[in-house]
Amino acid sequence: MKSILIRNILLNGKNTHIRIEGNRFSEIGDSADRQPADTVIDGEGKAIISPFYNGHTHAAMTLLRGYADDMPLFEWLHNHIWVAEAKITPRDVYAGSRLAILEMIKSGTVFFSDMYWDIEETIRAAEEMGIRAAIGVTFMDRLGEEKIRRNFEFLRQWESSELVRLTVAPHAIYTVNKTLLAQCAEIARELNLVLHIHLSETEQEVRDCVSAHGTTPVRWLDSIGVLGANVVAAHAIHVDDEEIAILKERGVTLVHNPASNMKLSSGCFRTKEMLQSGCRIALGTDGCSSNNNLDMRESMKFASLLAKCSYSPETLTVQEIYQWATVNGAEAFGLNAGTIAEGKLADALLIDLNNERLVPGYHLLSDWVYAADSRCIDTVICNGRILMQNGRVENGEEIIFEARKVCEKWR
Amino acid sequence: MKSILIRNILLNGKNTHIRIEGNRFSEIGDSADRQPADTVIDGEGKAIISPFYNGHTHAAMTLLRGYADDMPLFEWLHNHIWVAEAKITPRDVYAGSRLAILEMIKSGTVFFSDMYWDIEETIRAAEEMGIRAAIGVTFMDRLGEEKIRRNFEFLRQWESSELVRLTVAPHAIYTVNKTLLAQCAEIARELNLVLHIHLSETEQEVRDCVSAHGTTPVRWLDSIGVLGANVVAAHAIHVDDEEIAILKERGVTLVHNPASNMKLSSGCFRTKEMLQSGCRIALGTDGCSSNNNLDMRESMKFASLLAKCSYSPETLTVQEIYQWATVNGAEAFGLNAGTIAEGKLADALLIDLNNERLVPGYHLLSDWVYAADSRCIDTVICNGRILMQNGRVENGEEIIFEARKVCEKWR
Incomplete structure (x- = not known):
């Protein structure tokens, strides 16, 4: 079991030592440096904070x-995105996932919840690059019976690794029929997996749902037994007060994607009402075709300023949005992570306090957000x-070279 | 006259050489590398674009x-900002201005329009660090007759340098009386200076103006002859259609500060109506107590996404917001800059095309924004x-050290 010792690092405003054994924080405090470690990091001039857990993307x-x-x-x-997507091959998905993961690592993200195709390629990229992921097995009616059958088989036979787990990912209520939605809910409960779905993203979706089913998306999903504490719903913008209450009652986690929505x-997103409801809320970037980056720090600022712009300057404090972007995202996907504490999974960022943007430095979290x-x-x-370390990620140049190469067909 | 030659650099999608003689782009094209230069930069893997011109801040x-x-x-x-500001000394203003300029340079800004106190200190910081600035001589009734007299004297006797010019900066209509506003307008016209003012930032300001003067802020300023082509108005949020038409008619430049406003x-900000009106619009960050950074790139994204969120996805294209942040800001302050072209002032950014965020790289401006x-x-x-160069700015460490030191009194 490898060990890391981080000496003289700022944690919650105090200087301390932090010891990592294997994949956990094993000791935090003055005595944490008593024993040697395989790797020693000098934390002088740095602070340790939780990295980001990206609740919704398409890497x-x-x-x-x-x-x-x-x-x-x-x-x-x-005319553009679907036409371009029709040309994507498994090799492209691998190259695109690696490019995404490179960007995520460089911007401080250690976990992402994904929904896309050729998922073996994204799983391989995540495992190779050492990042956590919850990879959605995507369901849509148009896949056809045979592919849907194989998806269910894949879910049953796949074994989670330390880094990667699967989610059951019916794309949305307008692309997945009632029977298939119910089957997805069933297998997710049976296998103890998260069910990841797009929900109430646009007014059109709500109108179409009312036309087709006589009720709104949250009520519709609830009526067929989909909603539960294992459900992570991306967007959840066009929801009324009663629907918010239903989401809270069922324990659904909501993922706010401010940059994409804007x-x-x-x-x-109804930030104030959602906060008042007590729903668990996580933060996501959504995919690069609608954001166009995977920068969770930037998305924290977008979420916070959008909330202030919509409500008032005291809405969505730095503490709240930081919690959405870290521990809430981790916990929604069953990870005992998102805070720097003994026993938690050893995920962390070391922040350079000598960067001019963190000066004078009255409140690290405010400066961070x-x-x-x-x-x-x-x-x-x-x-x-x-x-x-020192801003360098292994194989960065090769990943960029390969991503450019596979994109030549779209130029 | 010093010369710089940038070889093999991407400019508007094409590879070329660029020659700078003194403070101008002197030649762009294949033959620009025929003669030697004092400094040669290898532009391979980089693109050259205009830097930012920050239309409104308090460094x-x-x-x-x-x-x-x-x-x-x-x-x-x-309870917070004004109480803290009461303790600011000239030495602090120098340290704070240097910290601001360090951050601006690192985020690609080469000009800022400022409004604050102890302006000799900010002027000194800008000159020493080599950045352009338009420094407001701030007027408020509460300064008293003697200080106001000295301000006018300062405006008359001061000589612009290559980098720094002054602006006449009556703070706002609620802090400057009618006579003083008129005097500011007069001296600005006489000395051919920009008049920089906060305008229609809050609903309160509009209500108070209507109470006091029986009309709205833009109409009020127009009625006393302040508005003209030399006026740069920060914010301009709470304006009606007729006021927008007045601003256009008078040739006023508006500075949008999306992060601060949110x-x-x-x-x-009424982006769509402002664009339709044909008013010149520039972009600003506002000061760090309300943003909390000076990152014009981030502010471009905030402006664009806020406009899309308020109107529709096609509102405020990347070309438009890039123009606001570059050439519009430069021209509003009389600078023949903001585009990379022969004869223009030699201001530029070299962008690293091998950064993962600029990959695959279909449209540089989209990736940039x-x-x-x-x-x-x-x-x-x-x-x-x-x-x-290579991300390094001279004296960065010392600037940060000094800024931290003067801030000890606020901890």
Whole structure:
């Protein structure tokens, strides 16, 4: 079991030593440096904080970053994104996932919840690069019976690793029929997996649901028994007060994706009402075709400022949004992580306190949410392994070279 | 006259050579490398773009970054910001301005329009660090007759340098009386200076103006002859259609500060109507007590996504917001800059195309606005002088040390 000792590091405003044994924080305090360690890090001038847990993304879509922007939703999706996506191969998904993971590590993210295709390729990329992931096995009616059958088989036979687990991911209520939704809910409960779904993202989705089923999306899903404490719903913008109460009652986790919602003009997340309801809320970036980056720090600022703009300056404090972006995301996916404490999974960022954006430095969390950028991150640790040190990630150049190469067909 | 030759650099999608003689781009094209130069930069793997021109900030307020957040406006201003500001000395303003300029250079800004106190200190900091600035001589009734007289004297006797010019800066209509506003307008016209003012930032300001003067802020300023092509108005949020038409008619430049407006819950800039009106619009960060950084790249994304969220996904394209943040800001302050072209002032950023956020790289401007962060900036050139290369700025450590020291009294 490998050990890491971080000496003289700032944790919650106090200087201390931190010891990692294997993949856990084993000791925090003055005596943590009594024994030698395989790796010793000098924490002088740095602070340790929790890294990010990205609640909703489509990693491989980094391949379409900047491919189409600034146009109406229908045109963007039908004439550009779907046309381009039709050409994506498994090799592309691998290259795109690696590019995404490189960006995530560099911006301080150690976990992502994904929903896409050719998921073996994204799993391989995550395992190789040492990042945590919850990879959705995506269901849509249009896959056809045979592929759907194989998806269920895949879910049953797959074994979680230390880093990667699967989620059951029915895409949305407008792409998955009632029977299949119920089957997804059933297998998720049976296998104790998270069910990851897009929910109430647009007004259109709500209107269509009312037309088809005579009720709104949250009520519809609840009526067929899908909602439960294992459900993670991305977006949840167009929900009324009673639907918020239902989501809270069922223990559903909501993932707010502020940059994507704003860029696509989807609507405004009801931050104040959601906070009052006591629902667990996590933060996501969504994919690179609608954001166009995977920067959770930036998304914290977007979430917080959008909430202030919609309600008042005291809505969504730095403590609250930091919790959404860290421990809430981790816990929604069953990870005992997201805070720096003995016994927790050893995920951490070392932040360079000598970066000008963290000066004068009255409140580290305020500076982290509102002022920082990825240049402030010196070291990224995931599961007791150093993924970035001094801003360097292994194989970065090769990953970028390969991603450019597979994208030649879209130029 | 010093010369710089940048070889094999990407400019507007094409590979070329760029020659700088003194403070101008003297030649762009295949033959620009025929003669030797004092400094040669290898542009391989980089693109050259215009740096940022920050239309509205309060540089020294970096000292109060993160000092107070997430509270109602009145409490924030009266119980925290003003109390802290009462302790600021000229030495602090110098230290705070240097910290601000360090952050600006690192995030690609080569010009800022400032409004604060002890302006000799900010001028000195800008000159020493080689950045352009338009420094406001701030007027408020509460300064008293003697200080106001000295301000006018200072404006008359001061001579612009290559980098720094002054602006006449009556703070706002609620802090400056009618006579003094008219005097400010007069001296600005006489000395051919920009008049920089906060305008229609909050609903309160509009209500108070209507109570006091029987009309709204833009109409009030217009009625006393203040508005003209030399006026740069920060915020301009709470304006009606007729006021927008007046601003256009008078040739006023508006500075949009999206992060500050959102964080303080001030209201939403009327992006669509402003664009339709044909008004010149520039971009600003506002000060660090209300943003809390000086990152113009981040502010471009905030402006664009806020506009999309308020209107539709096609509102405020990357071309438009990039123009606000560059050439519009430069031109509003009389600078022949903001584009990379022969004869223009030699201000430039060299962007690292091998940064993962700029990959695959279909549209550099889209990646720059939506995906990048300051880590993508390799080199910053201002007025033909290299201020940052390989991400390094001279004296960075000392500036940070000094800024921390003067802030001890606020801890």
